[in-house]
Amino acid sequence: MGKPKLSSKQDHNSCSPKTTIWWFYLVSACVKVLLFPSYHSTDFEVHRNWLALTHSLPLSQWYFDNTSPWTLDYPPFFAYFERFLSFFASLIDPKIVHLQEGLNYSSNTVVYFQGVTVVLSDLSLLYGVYGLTRNMDLRKQKLIWSLVIWSPMLFIVDHVHFQYNGFLIGILLISLSYLEEGRDLMGGFVFAALLCFKHLFAVAAPVYFVYLLRHYCWGGVLRGSSRLLIMGGTVASVFAVAFGPFFYLGQIEQVIRRLFPFGRGLCHAYWAPNFWVFYIMSDKGLAFMLRKLGVDIKTPAASFTAGLVGDSSPFSILPQISPIVTFIMVLLALSPCLLKAWKNPQPRRISRWIVYAYTCGFLFGWHVHEKASLHFVIPLSIVAAQTPEDARHYFLLSIVSCYSLFPLLFEAQEYPIKVLLLLLHSILMWSGFSAQFNDGTETARVPTGYTKKKLDQFGSKGSSNAALKRRGFALGWIERIYLVGLVVVEIWGQLLHPLLLGDKLAFAPLMLISIYCAFGIMYSWIWQLRSIVISV
Template sequence: MEDQSAGRRGNLLPQVLWFFFIAACVKLLLVPSYHSTDFEVHRHWLALTHSLPVSDWYLDETSPWTLDYPPFFAYFERFLSIFAHLIDPEIVDIQNGLNYKANSVIYFQRISVILSDLWLLFGVYRLSKKLEVKRRDLMWVLIIWSPGLVIVDHLHFQYNGFLLGWLLLSISFLQEGRDLMGGFVFAVLLCFKHLFAVAAPVYFVYLLRHYCWKGMVRGFSRLSVMGALVAAVFAAAYGPFVYHGQIQQVLRRMFPFGRGLCHAYWAPNFWVFYILLDKELAFFLRKVGFNIQVPSASFTGGLVGDSSPFAVLPQITPVTTFIMVLLALSPCLIKAWRNPRPGMIARWIAYAYTCGFLFGWHVHEKASLHFVIPLAIVAVQSLEDARHYFVLSIVSCYSLFPLLYEAQEYPIKVLLLLLHCALMWIGFSAQYAEDAVARATAPAPAPAKKKVAQSKLKAAASAEGGFVIGWIGKIYLFGLLVVEIWGQFLHPYLLGDKLPFVPLMLMSIYCSLGIMYSWIWQLRWIIKPT
């Protein structure tokens, strides 16, 4: 038995690489497809990090796409630029102008994202190496074959898989009780992309309580080691810019609060309802005779570049959103302090990113990946978690559809979502139907025979029917189909060019309902007694 188990563990790496290979083949087929302006953004970052000294990276304005990520990501671009220069020197020529579209740059950047996903693979491998086979394979499917990552990284174009690999790696260390390494990897992640800092309060409270709270002398020693390690990471990232007196410039680039509360495609979060309420109040008050001035950057205009778009309700500032995120996080922080369990860390981190998505400032729809991917770890733990994840991941993926607005990409995104639904259904059915049968056939204690017998019958019935979701989930998912049919087919046919903002607005509102429900569901799990 031991030899068989050891053999299985030894074969784990080739198995996970096979999952990666299948995903890479699909992604290679998508190389010629649509890409957003982010493609040129990263191409320019390759050029500026290759052509300019470090002291000029955050000062460069030769392109509208100025560097606004933390230094480690700039160093990552500098590393990629070495290979880009070997393939085509024009890629890294800062004087090359905008929108360089040679095949060399298209293939290089697309393949660089595919290869960078190997770091995501490493994070998934470390998280799943001790799981039983079915749960492990299910986690691989949910993360490595995530349709959201395909849409955002391999069509729209970004490097979220690489960044999420650091997050998963950090979670894997924390789950193993290796707190120092978990904190170190998270600090590295923050120096790659600062938007992951939403989970920093969870890390701080958890590590302080679980790692440092070990008596006065020992605790102070551990706190000093952790603090020195994190400080060393930030010193390595920001030290050169502190030396050149540019740290304020770097921070201005990283935190451009003037962009406004909402992104151009109103991410499905709490502020959608706040904006709608403001518009409805303004409309009603104008009808009854009040002189209400509606700001030019209205909800239907995308709210780009205007941080004060409200006509009636109080204006929202970055400080307001910061306070709201902390308040939403507070139950999780209290729980992490009272009972710092390594097995709960993935759930707490996912909840933190859900709070940031719902109540944060200038949230992009792509940020839903920050909590959907960690929740894939949780989804393989129980039937209830699986049901929640099934609906949430569909909502998240659907909310990304506007990123691919050209007609030729429409079948791709629909097929990706449908394939994801089918794989989830098959995987969850196989896993939890088997669990239900095991529970139904397990012997029950004598005092509870009648009650347990009833629960066994329910479990067996559930197993016979496979993986099922509740009627509320079914109705909600059917509503997504209605929203899509209206926006894609009925609205253009019935209204033509009138009210062009309505399909996007309906999508944002409807997806917001799903994300808000997920937040409440996660909060219920956070606060329930354990």
């Protein structure tokens, strides 16, 4: 409550970066508390069930329990984390951690308790982003903090829909901050731990592998191999701590089966806006055209969202996609980045490479969830304020990916919340980036490492205002049209479609959102690929 800070001062009210970042966090925490009673997805019950099963069952049964349909399918560290939380839960309300009686429990205690755990676990995000922005100038710091800590996507996914992404991405950022500082061993260690929290982060593992191999373990046979041993030992011991007990119990097969449920289909129930949306649509389109031309095309029996049923392919014409194909495609897409990381492993580019890796995983992966876009949008904000081009790309990408999360909150009560979150984010970004880049004198006054270099390249050291203006933050006409289109898609889905078509084609608005956002994400992928290829 009210701190006794009534001694009003003429000078600045305590303004060290640490105080400021806490201020950002606390403001967001207040909003998060206010969101407690809003809608929660089944993920809320999933995590409650995990609290219950880790609390009331011995370790040996964690990955076997079937009491609830929401079985444990995260790696052991996350289970340990839930075990840790369940200790407090049992103190507050024993019913939360009761395996049977707690099923679908939704009293205030459990809602508040789980909400508070998400808010508190976000502290790792705070630590991560602070580590990454420690050496930036004050203005840029605040801009980035507002992008990360007040990210509308985290609000939507973590605090309404319910998950612990802020916590996990925080760990990723901590790992990145170690890599940027050159403390590779710690970076590798934290990343290994992250993989044992949530294995979906493994998409970036190839980049980590190549980077650490070249940056940490290279140079001389003796030094190299000893470092390789140290790194390998560290990573292995992390995995041993996580999976060791289950290995000892001989349950490792069961754990793996739970972690990788390949029985699921290529796409999630709501298609994530990725490459496969185009693939499916072109299949449909081709089938439609051929049918018009009189070719007999069978309508596929299987659906691509459900699992692989027997041998039947969900596609009419185009070839069947298997998990292996998606795996190879992700690796192929990653290869330019891996090549760059091999040739010139620079700490200051590692964030971009990791972001690119997660983008590839999102675009070409198997059964990708739309929430996975968080994995690259949040880390990307760290580099968003480096150049106007970065800012422009980030502006578009974060709006598109936040918009693609809209279908997650489908109830009327949350509609204004998600719209306001996105609007607020856009206006903060827009005014922030404009203030950062369009104000010629300001940019010249506080040039930091990267911007300065760029400025020097362009020979605008003398800071002729026109030159700076040209490089300022402004959207091109294609971007503008695309964003206006986003509004049109939303109006169509919310208003015109129900009015004009009623209940017919009820899936169409969602499909439209997927397809439209997929264009944006594809653009972002190509932009990133290009910037990685042309980078020195």
